[in-house]
Amino acid sequence: MENILITGSKGQLGTDCLAVFKDTSGLIGVDLPEVDLSDRDQCLDILDQIRPKLIVNCAAYTAVDACETDDSCWKANAALPGYLAEWTEANQSFLVHVSTDYVFSGDKPLYKPTVGNDILNPISEYGKSKLAGEQAIAERTQRFAILRTAWLYGANGNNFLKTMLRLTLQNPEKEFKVVNDQYGSPTHSHTLARQLKALVEHRATGIFHATSEGYCTWYELACTFLEKLGIEHHFVPCSTSEFPTPTKRPENSILENARLKDMGINLFSTWEDELSAYVERHGKKLIEEIRAL
Numbered sequence: 001m002e003n004i005l006i007t008g009s010k011g012q013l014g015t016d017c018l019a020v021f022k023d024t025s026g027l028i029g030v031d032l033p034e035v036d037l038s039d040r041d042q043c044l045d046i047l048d049q050i051r052p053k054l055i056v057n058c059a060a061y062t063a064v065d066a067c068e069t070d071d072s073c074w075k076a077n078a079a080l081p082g083y084l085a086e087w088t089e090a091n092q093s094f095l096v097h098v099s100t101d102y103v104f105s106g107d108k109p110l111y112k113p114t115v116g117n118d119i120l121n122p123i124s125e126y127g128k129s130k131l132a133g134e135q136a137i138a139e140r141t142q143r144f145a146i147l148r149t150a151w152l153y154g155a156n157g158n159n160f161l162k163t164m165l166r167l168t169l170q171n172p173e174k175e176f177k178v179v180n181d182q183y184g185s186p187t188h189s190h191t192l193a194r195q196l197k198a199l200v201e202h203r204a205t206g207i208f209h210a211t212s213e214g215y216c217t218w219y220e221l222a223c224t225f226l227e228k229l230g231i232e233h234h235f236v237p238c239s240t241s242e243f244p245t246p247t248k249r250p251e252n253s254i255l256e257n258a259r260l261k262d263m264g265i266n267l268f269s270t271w272e273d274e275l276s277a278y279v280e281r282h283g284k285k286l287i288e289e290i291r292a293l
């Protein structure tokens with residue numbers, strides 16, 4: 001494989017994709033502010049210049065609460081994937097796109113995982129815009145693979161784990177309420193990048209669910225993370241209603257990697273093991289970065 005374009009290359013998943021595909025000749029990353037891929041002319045122009053054989057789309061508007069009031073999320077999450085798909089079809093390229101558990105309502109009985117043919121029924125603007133992105137791709141080309149993931153964390157950018165660590169290090173004695181009635185599968189962005197590469201190598205097409213195995217609540221995730229780091233914490237479990245946010249979030253975000261398993265290429269282990277690997281690899285640096293703030 002050569003000539004690969006990674007979009008959103010400065011983001012959490014994008015930086016891991018650059019690392020995972022680093023030995024590919026003609027590997028290029030693009031991101032804001034240099035290139036705005038939600039502008040159709042800019043998007044098609046840059047694709048004409050680079051002529052990628054593979055496009056990995058990690059670009060998205062991921063500030064879930066801001067999506068409720070900022071219509072521009074539709075440009076990045078719905079229109080942009082459509083432009084990439086349009087170019088992919090016209091140039092016989094291949095598009096790998098990343099989507100989300102938020103395309104489902106999350107009201108499946110606990111703790112049943114959501115599978116690929118469950119009803120799509122997003123309950124937030126973010127989820128609706130991401131579903132429109134999936135549909136924009138499927139309407140324009142069959143030359144695609146879509147990976148729906150959830151609760152992503154990585155070494156770069158912001159995420160829930162870093163927020164929990166920062167709050168604790170900056171306020172060691174303080175109690176923090178953390179939601180304990182939403183369930184999902186925390187997923188390491190580096191493993192997702194490797195999974196994405198494996199899908200490309202197997203020339204897989206269609207929609208895949210791609211998260212760590214097993215599930216937990218945000219409270220359990222925060223506690224486990226700090227415990228693996230060996231840091232004392234004072235998290236207090238609370239309900240969603242005690243911690244209101246502008247966006248209604250799915251209660252059951254557990255996805256099943258059924259198609260990856262059927263193909264024998266599911267690279268994910270349990271969320272606890274994935275988290276241990278993350279702590280081992282990045283824990284010391286994460287603590288140093290926060291202490292230096």
Ligand SMILES: NC(=O)c1ccc[n+]([C@@H]2O[C@H](COP(=O)([O-])OP(=O)(O)OC[C@H]3O[C@@H](n4cnc5c(N)ncnc54)[C@H](OP(=O)(O)O)[C@@H]3O)[C@@H](O)[C@H]2O)c1
Pocket residue numbers: 007008009010011012013014030031032033035036037038039057058059060061062076080098099100101130149150151152153157
């Ligand atoms: N984070 C999660 O928990 C989660 C969960 C499920 C699914 N996902 C999906 O996983 C994918 C990767 O997420 P992530 O956490 O890596 O996101 P991220 O860290 O927010 O990275 C997204 C990148 O895309 C860039 N971007 C946004 N609009 C763009 C545009 N118009 N043109 C070019 N670049 C643009 C962003 O730039 P700016 O930062 O300057 O806006 C950012 O660098 C996304 O598709 C997301 O929807 C994420």
